[in-house]
Amino acid sequence: MPGLNRFLGFYLLIGLLQGVVFNYADRFFNSNQALFTGVMVVALVGGTTLQLLGEKARQWRALLPTLAFTLLMSGMTAWVFYREEHLLISRREVDAWCLSLVLLSYIGASFLCAWPAAKGQRWRYENLFQQAWNSVFIVLYALMLVGLFLLLLKLWSRLFLMLGIEFFELHFWSQTFMCFSVPLVFALGMYMAGRSEKVIGQMRGMLFGACGLLLPLIALISVLFTLTLPFTGLDRIWATGYSTPILLVLAGAQLFLLNGVFQEGGQPRPYPKWLMRFVEFSVVCLPILAALAFYSSWLRVEQYALSPQRFIALALALLCSLYGLAAVWAVALRSPAWLSNLRVTNPVLALLFCVLLVLVNTPVLNPIRLSADDQVRRLLDGRTNPEAFDAHYLRFGLGKAGEQAYAQLQMDVDQERILNPESRRALRERMDDTSLSFDEQLAKERALAPKPELEWIGPKPKGSEQFVDMSEIADSPCESGCVLWAVDLDADGQSEVLVVPLTSFRNEYKGPRIYALDEKGQWDDRGPLLWTQLPSGHVDTEMLIHDIREGNIALVKPRYRQLQTRDMLLTPVIREP
Incomplete structure (x- = not known):
C-alpha cells in the first residue's frame, strides 16, 4: 500500500x-x-x-x-x-x-x-x-x-x-x-x-467544475424571478404557504455555487466579461430573495405566532441576507481580483453562524422557549383571540417550555389575574377542550371503566386482595375479567394461583398465567401455562375454566425432567403422539 x-x-x-x-x-x-x-x-x-x-x-x-x-x-x-x-x-x-x-x-x-x-x-x-x-x-x-x-x-x-x-x-x-x-x-x-492529495484535489476540481457550469444557470433563474416580481406582485408568494423554504433554497444554492466558482479568490476570471457582469448582476438579487424569505416568515409569525420552524426560517433568512450583502459589497468594490472581499467576509460569517448555532441551543435564543413565550404574549396583549388560541399546541407541541407556560396560564386564569371575565371564560373553554395527554386519557378511561370481574374457584389464598389492584394495571390478564384458582403446582406446601382470563379461545386471546408468592409476600407473575399439543401453545381457556369448576383436572408429574447447565435451565416441550 x-x-x-x-x-x-x-x-x-x-x-x-x-x-x-x-x-x-x-x-x-x-x-x-x-x-x-x-x-x-x-x-x-x-x-x-x-x-x-x-x-x-x-x-x-x-x-x-x-x-x-x-x-x-x-x-x-x-x-x-x-x-x-x-x-x-x-x-x-x-x-x-x-x-x-x-x-x-x-x-x-x-x-x-x-x-x-x-x-x-x-x-x-x-x-x-x-x-x-x-x-x-x-x-x-x-x-x-x-x-x-x-x-x-x-x-x-x-x-x-x-x-x-x-x-x-x-x-x-x-x-x-x-x-x-x-x-x-x-x-x-x-x-x-x-x-491522497492528488485524488482529493481531482474530486474537488470536479465539484468546482460543476459549480462553474451551473452558476450562470442559477443566476439566470434568480434574475428572471426577481424581474418578474413587479409584474406579478407579491401576494401570490405569501399565499403559497411554502415560499420561505423555496426562496432560501434558491439563495443558498446561488451562494454555494458562487463560492465554488470564487474558490480561493486568486484564480483567473472564470467567464467572459459579459457573463461576468451578468453573474454580478444576479448577486444583487441575493439580498432581495433573502428579504422576501424573511418577510414571508414574518407574515406567518404575525398571523399565527412564533413557532420553532418559523424562528429557524427567520434566522436562516437573516444569515442569507448577510451573505448576500457581503457578496454585493464585494461586487461594488471592483477590486482587481474578482469578489476578493469574500476572503474577509466568509470566515467572519462562518464564525457568526457558529455563534448562532450555540445560542439556539441555549435559553438565550431557544426556539421552543421563545415560541411558547410569544404564544402567551400574543394572547395577553390581544393579538390572539381567546376563542382562536391553540392551547393544544402550546401544551403538547412546544415541549417542556410549552407545558410550563400552559400550567402558568391555567393558574392565572383560575386566579383571575389576566384578561377580562368574558375572555377568561372563552380561554377556559379552549383549555378545557384541550386533549388530554396519553397518560391522562388512559387514567380517565380506567376510572370510568367498570372494575374487572374476579371469580375465585375454591378458597382464597393469603394476599388475594392484591389481584384486585393488579387487574387494574394496563395489559393485565384480568383486564376483561378472569377466573382464579389456588393450587399447589410445585408440591412445596404453598399454593400458587392460576389466573385464567375470561377471553375467547379464538378472539382477543390471553393465556393463563401462574402467580407465586415471593419473599416479600407479593404475588409475582412466573409465566404462562401452555398447551404444548398445539404449535402456538394457546390454551382453550373456556374449557379449562369448565374443567376446573367440574373438578375434571389433576396434577401430573412431567415425564421428562429439566436440564440444568452452568447458566441455563432447559425445559423440554413435548408434544405427545
Whole structure:
C-alpha cells in the first residue's frame, strides 16, 4: 500500500481508543449519563479532528486549540442534555443539538486545520478554503471504505453460513467486533485519504467544475424571478404557504455555487466579461430573495405566532441576507481580483453562524422557549383571540417550555389575574377542550371503566386482595375479567394461583398465567401455562375454566425432567403422539 509510514499508528491509536469508548458506552451511560455524552463527543469530535490534523497534531500550536475545542464541545453537549432545569429534553432538541454539533465540528475543524502551526506564520484564506473542502472528501472517503468493509464482512459471513459454519456470522456482527473494527477501518480510510492529495484535489476540481457550469444557470433563474416580481406582485408568494423554504433554497444554492466558482479568490476570471457582469448582476438579487424569505416568515409569525420552524426560517433568512450583502459589497468594490472581499467576509460569517448555532441551543435564543413565550404574549396583549388560541399546541407541541407556560396560564386564569371575565371564560373553554395527554386519557378511561370481574374457584389464598389492584394495571390478564384458582403446582406446601382470563379461545386471546408468592409476600407473575399439543401453545381457556369448576383436572408429574447447565435451565416441550 503506497504512502504508508509510521505515522499510521497515530490514526490507528485514535481508532482503537474510539473502539474502547464505543464498547463500554453502555457502562458509561449506566454510571453517569452526563459523563457518557461527554466521553462520546470527545471520542467522535476530538478523534476525527485529530485525524484531520494529521502530522500537524505533533505541533502544540495546532494540538492545544484542538483539545480545547473538543473539551468545549463535550462540555456544551453535557450541559445541553443534562442541565438541571432541562432534564427532560425533547427529541426535537436532541436532534437540533446533534445537527448543530456536526456543523460546529465541521467549521471548527476547518479553522483548526487551517491555523498556522508554526510561530510567525500568517493565517491564509486559501488554507481555510482548501481544508474545508478537503475535510468533506476525506471523511466521505473513510465512510465509503467502512461501507465496503461491512459489505465484505456480510458476504464473508453469509458464504460460510451456507456451509453451516455460524462462527463468522456470530462474531463479525457482535458488539465488541463492530465497536473496534469500524473505528479502525475509518481511521485507515482517513489516513489514506489525507495522503491522497492528488485524488482529493481531482474530486474537488470536479465539484468546482460543476459549480462553474451551473452558476450562470442559477443566476439566470434568480434574475428572471426577481424581474418578474413587479409584474406579478407579491401576494401570490405569501399565499403559497411554502415560499420561505423555496426562496432560501434558491439563495443558498446561488451562494454555494458562487463560492465554488470564487474558490480561493486568486484564480483567473472564470467567464467572459459579459457573463461576468451578468453573474454580478444576479448577486444583487441575493439580498432581495433573502428579504422576501424573511418577510414571508414574518407574515406567518404575525398571523399565527412564533413557532420553532418559523424562528429557524427567520434566522436562516437573516444569515442569507448577510451573505448576500457581503457578496454585493464585494461586487461594488471592483477590486482587481474578482469578489476578493469574500476572503474577509466568509470566515467572519462562518464564525457568526457558529455563534448562532450555540445560542439556539441555549435559553438565550431557544426556539421552543421563545415560541411558547410569544404564544402567551400574543394572547395577553390581544393579538390572539381567546376563542382562536391553540392551547393544544402550546401544551403538547412546544415541549417542556410549552407545558410550563400552559400550567402558568391555567393558574392565572383560575386566579383571575389576566384578561377580562368574558375572555377568561372563552380561554377556559379552549383549555378545557384541550386533549388530554396519553397518560391522562388512559387514567380517565380506567376510572370510568367498570372494575374487572374476579371469580375465585375454591378458597382464597393469603394476599388475594392484591389481584384486585393488579387487574387494574394496563395489559393485565384480568383486564376483561378472569377466573382464579389456588393450587399447589410445585408440591412445596404453598399454593400458587392460576389466573385464567375470561377471553375467547379464538378472539382477543390471553393465556393463563401462574402467580407465586415471593419473599416479600407479593404475588409475582412466573409465566404462562401452555398447551404444548398445539404449535402456538394457546390454551382453550373456556374449557379449562369448565374443567376446573367440574373438578375434571389433576396434577401430573412431567415425564421428562429439566436440564440444568452452568447458566441455563432447559425445559423440554413435548408434544405427545
